[in-house]
Amino acid sequence: MTTTLDRPGHSVRDHMTPSRYRISRTRQDTRDTFTVVLEPVDGPMLHYKAGQFTMLDAFGVGEVPISISGDPTRPGPLEHTIRDVGAVTHALIAAPRGAVLGVRGPYGTSWDVADGEGGDVVVVAGGIGLAPLRPALMEIVAHRERYGRVVLLYGARTPEDILFGDELRSWARDRGVVVEVTVDNGQHAWRGKVGLVTNLVPRAGFDPHATLALVCGPEVMMRSAAQALVARGVPGDRVRLSLERSMKCGVGLCGHCQIRELFACVDGPVLGYDRLAPLLSIREL
């Protein structure tokens, strides 16, 4: 008989209670998207990697997963870029300067952009999907000389929905990033591209055999972007997607985020398309 009973109280740290962070500033990026800038109240600033997320809590309203959108290469406040879509996200963006939010994390996998050093990097973003990719782009431009061609393909709904416009311009102008923006709906004075961002993949300038591709956006968009990248010859394991799933804990315990054998919160959110392709092709898996 074996016994694995481990009685003496080796109690473990509680991961479900948030740390408090104070809002130092909230910047409106577009009509429905805001960047909330936070400073720690209870302890040191958390350390994170590009692509990781936190569970952000609006007291008494609820807690939701939000990617960190700040610059991982420089110490500074904690930034999250949030689209106001429902009760919790609204409470987060509407909280006044000085208000205290709860933060748990950082959780999940990273883009691991350094894997792209020595080759080209293609970033494909749709809508709010640019927010989780911003730290990856910042990491790349901070070490621009280590990469070959860097291409950002970004699709927004309308010209007014384009996020981080000043940054996009400065990356294009000063950092040698090829930035191609397209909108779904481009009335008014828009003179740029109109159409799906995935349509930009076939003609984008990169070497498919020496490329790391990072993709974030609505799942249908990610699927077709990944297919287009693979069609150009980028190996599946060099195409990384950041998945959105229901997440109630962020630490692998609540079960909500499962995609067959994967826990999107701890095995993801960033996952290789080689692993995801067979799973995403099954409806409602």
Added chain:
Amino acid sequence: MADDTRIMLPQGLDRLIEVLEGRGYAVVAPTVRTGAVSLAEVHGADDLPWGVGDEQEAGRYRLTERDDGKVFAQAAAAPGMKATLFPPDELIWRGRRSGSQFEVTDTGVDHVRPTAFLGVRGCDLRALAQHDRVLAGRAFPDARYVRRREGAFIAAVTCTDPGGTCFCTSMGGGPHPESDYDLALTELSDPHRFVVEVGTDLGAEVLAEVDTVPATADDEAAVTTAVAEATMRMGRTMDTDGLRDLLYAAAESPVWDDVGNRCLTCMNCTMVCPTCFCTTVQDVSVLGSADAERRRVWDSCFSEEFAHIHGGSLRTEVRSRYRQWLTHKLAAWQDQFDALGCVGCGRCITWCPVGIDLTAEVAKIRASAGIPVAGGMR
């Protein structure tokens, strides 16, 4: 069986409960509650189900009277240990608001009373081992579960009377508790007595406070016979060979459509299942105060909300949810936790109002994959 195996007479159970309560435990044991044997707190041997048997079949549960006066002669109790060690509703944290600030005032971790389980089965112990793996053995362990689990005392019993929905032997288990117990009792008749095996030093210490005599070779042989007989009386079987690949390959099987048409998504199966661990959180404002609390409550992959993201549910169809449940239990769990997520306790079959039987569904999937059928009802 070891030298320290003892014999305890039926009246010893009362003393055992008294000793455990004296040591500060809440004693949780099988007891009759609203027409079913459940695990719940007891205060003496009178609260135990003496002479009560049960009949369990798909969608059917009935208590019976036994004329042998046995106390642990039922199959798995609903609910099992899960409800105690991993409560259906518990405080995660409570906070107090002042203006746009808040502070955390309570995290609930400290309000844990140690529990002694009496009369839990081999399937329960194997489910517990799964929860230990899933909830405690992770990069981010569940602090509340770990606290309860560390303090628990376990007096298991041999399952001498498995039910019509039981199939633990198919899932790598059996009626005799194998590990993770402090004491293990096997109830025998003629004369009515308990053979008590000692699993830990603490178990030995507790047992030393109860009147017992050494077990003889005959007693030990009687245990072996009782276990062998119970092993032959499993109501169901499941063929687990290659199950992971089978289910992964069957993601688009019409079997899901068929079971999806019968399933009511009532979530009984996930609630009674001793290994299911899914939860959600609820934020509750304490009316008339500045307090709010976050509670963690059991959830189920059978609800449409479960896979909700902004824009809608990712599993709108019942077939997708049943597929998630069965595929998680029997296939994905193997990748995640290197084990089967089902211990064959049969609870989900018994408590399904329309009698959906996972052993039968697996057999259908096997059959539709062109593999000869094995498993289902005996």
